[in-house]
Amino acid sequence: MVKTKDLRAMSVDELEAKLLEAKKEQFNLRIQQSTGQLQNTAVIRKVRREIAKINTLLTERKKNS
Numbered sequence: 001m002v003k004t005k006d007l008r009a010m011s012v013d014e015l016e017a018k019l020l021e022a023k024k025e026q027f028n029l030r031i032q033q034s035t036g037q038l039q040n041t042a043v044i045r046k047v048r049r050e051i052a053k054i055n056t057l058l059t060e061r062k063k064n065s
Helices: 004-008 012-034 042-064
Strands: none
Touching (some): 012 042
16 A cells, blocks of 8 residues: 555656556456455455545646646
């Protein structure tokens, strides 16, 4: 889980790459959950919130530009 402070230090390109990575992770976790392989389901919530943080920062930056 990345802290918001660290995300704010990233450029827009880095944030978009991080967003793509987080979405891939979310997809893999959903597959694991549906097949019964996922032990810790709280990880899905953390990844979902990370995606929301990144989207919020991207929106802020595009609005301020």
